[in-house]
Amino acid sequence: MNKMIRVAALAALLVMAGGCSQKDPAQEAIAAAEAALAAVYEDAQKYVPDKYAEVKSQLEAARTAFNEERYADAIAAVKDVPARAEELANAALEAKQKLHEQLSADWTRLSGSLPKLVAGIEARLGELGKMRRLPKGMDKQLFDEANAAFGSLKSTWDEAGASFAAGDLEVAVVKAGNAEAMAQDLMARLSMQAS
Helix, strand or coil: CHHHHHHHHHHHHHHHHHHHHHHHHHHHHHHHHHHHHHHHHHHHHHHCHHHHHHHHHHHHHHHHHHHCCCHHHHHHHHCCHHHHHHHHHHHHHHHHHHHHHHHHHHHHHHHHHHHHHHHHHHHHHHHHHHCCCCCCCCCHHHHHHHHHHHHHHHHHHHHHHHHHHCCCHHHHHHHHHHHHHHHHHHHHHCCCCCC
């Protein structure tokens, strides 16, 4: 009986020692995976969030396994995270380039058409302002609202230009898109035809 207890105790010690021997490698593997993922976090989160979430879930699974002292499982969970982080970096770069191309095309279109729209609306408001009597369907309140809306339109377009000049193409395109929508709304209110 005593011999069996000693054998069981020895077996338990061996299991514990085996577990401890994997603790440090598991910790190192998780740290390496964290570092690899942190290096690509910003772009991956922004441009390929679904793929980033998949890889992050592997890291979370490894942390859970580590906390439960399943060190072999923790190592297995993160073994390919550094390689996948590199894939994320490449995918994010590709998505970023595609987005930049799209934004550049959008900016080219908007910056080509919006100044004409703004000038046309300004001219129309100028004409209306000189009239002794506003045309049918337009009263002083509508005219004043249109003038206020035109002020917002010009301000938004100016902000778009400032963002573009500062190198923030994404914000520039969003603001220019907003300005375009405002211009189209104003043209409809002023019964103007798009040229």
